[in-house]
Amino acid sequence: MKVLDTFAGAGGFSLGFYLTGQYDIIGAIEYDQWAADTFKFNHPESTVIVGDIQQYSEEFLLETFKDKPDIILGGPPCQGFSIANRKAGDPADPRNSLFKEFVRLGKIFEPKIMIMENVPNLIKARTHDKELVIDIIIKELENLGYYVYHTILSATDYGVPQIRKRLVVIASKVKLDNPFPEPTHSIESKPITLFNSALQQTPTLWDAISDLPQIEAREGAEEMNYEIPAKNSFQKYLRGHSDKVYNHVAMKHSKRMVERFASMSCGNSISDVPDHLKPFKRNGNGEFSEKLFDQNNRRMYPDRPCHTIAASFYANFVHPFKNRNFTPREGARIQTFPDWYVFQGKPTVVSHKLLQREGREEEKHLCQYNQIGNAVPPFLAKAIAENILSQLTIKQDEKCLFTETI
Structure with missing residues (x-):
């Protein structure tokens, strides 16, 4: 189709x-x-x-x-x-x-x-x-x-290592009995469905990214070699036929930013760091900023699904073990993009608000982080796609059966 x-x-x-x-x-x-x-x-x-x-x-x-x-x-x-x-x-x-x-x-x-x-x-x-x-x-x-159906789907129910919900609206020319896919995964440790058949365990953040090259802030490249073999089926599937890691470039953090991250444990955010490491006010002559966003730079737990990867995820999360934010490729893994799917454009760009203010709108583009954070997780889309195919096949079979009966 x-x-x-x-x-x-x-x-x-x-x-x-x-x-x-x-x-x-x-x-x-x-x-x-x-x-x-x-x-x-x-x-x-x-x-x-x-x-x-x-x-x-x-x-x-x-x-x-x-x-x-x-x-x-x-x-x-x-x-x-x-x-x-x-x-x-x-x-x-x-x-x-x-x-x-x-x-x-x-x-x-x-x-x-x-x-x-x-x-x-x-x-x-x-x-x-x-x-x-x-x-x-x-x-x-x-x-x-169209017959129209809508629901809210949770990405973790379909093997996406990330807490992310999306409203999905399906319009179909034929009536669908079950327009939305049944969950295949669960974040529970021993998930059991209503019919007692075990669901697969949703991968954790570390399940998703642990085989990628271990780089520090200011390291990495748009194209790198793998350093170790895949450790699990999730990693194996996303590597696919790729023999390289793409878009694995770490942010160029300052020494002070790296120290700030080093002071944080899993679950901590920027508001939990010692006073001397808190961000300064912009143009504030060394004064500390009172405006701290709790969601900014939170260190993720390795053994849980990640929080929602948003368009600005370069500033949302800190790697569970490294003192830096996620790379675009780590974000792509958390979103379930295969490693052979290469993102174009620059990793980051100047703030869109600043470009607008300065009349430089022709420079306004979606950087790699934006593209990844804005996307529908491919595994969630795949579950929808497989279900649609099976629903339309059922309808086609029913139609054939009805025609034969006549």
Whole structure:
């Protein structure tokens, strides 16, 4: 089945479909050049268009993707801003956001399945008129002739070594009996399902990254050799056919930052460090900052799943044993990207707010950390993809059986 990935980022969502071996990733639409470069590098056969989806006409899209997709994936922003400006209507209403572009693609291509993912909090969000945003999303997709299902999935239930939840909305032209995958993993030590068949143990953070080259702050390279063999099935699977480690570059921390991290135990964050190692105020002539973010630079426990890898994870977490933040590759492992999936663009960039302030918006790109943190974990996407395939196969078999009976 043919898949088109929209609002694609680096391509984590469609990568999960690719990993099943049952889907053909025909293309992607992505606004950011570096993220699109990553997609194209890893899917050289796919057609990748880079730019604002609102600017593409129906004729252009049909011409570009002549092989009409059976499945359209996307994580369109559903809230928070209006397409033209805030005067154009309620910014909390998805009909005023890029979600309407996702709906437009459904009208143009009429795929069998459309799958959308977003933040779990969207389930509670309301417009100014107190209408639930999720209800509007469902209504808009039903108007296209789809059966619509939604739920919140936990990544740890599908072998992702990270506490991460996503809202998933599935729109299908045929009625699905079980639209969402059953859990395959559990973070419990001896998990038992309702039917008493044991689930697999969700890998821990250390299960995910312990075989990567052990580098200190300011070390590493965009391409390195493995130093030791894979230690477990998770590592073996993610190494795949790769004979190199890519994007394993540590942050260039100052000596003081390294000392600060050295003072922290697992579970500690920046607010727990001794006073003399606390961050200074910006332009504060050596005064300590009173503004300490508890989530910043927390040292992770090795024997648990990691906290959610966000777009800014270069400043969120400290390695369980090294006095540095995670590298992009460590983040990619925690997100379940295979080692052969190489991220393009720079590892980090100047703050987007600063670029905006200084009128340097042409330099605004999604760096490797952003691309990784923004992605749908491929293992979560793979579970969705496998379940969709089995559901559609069941429906096809039922149809054949019904035809034969007649």
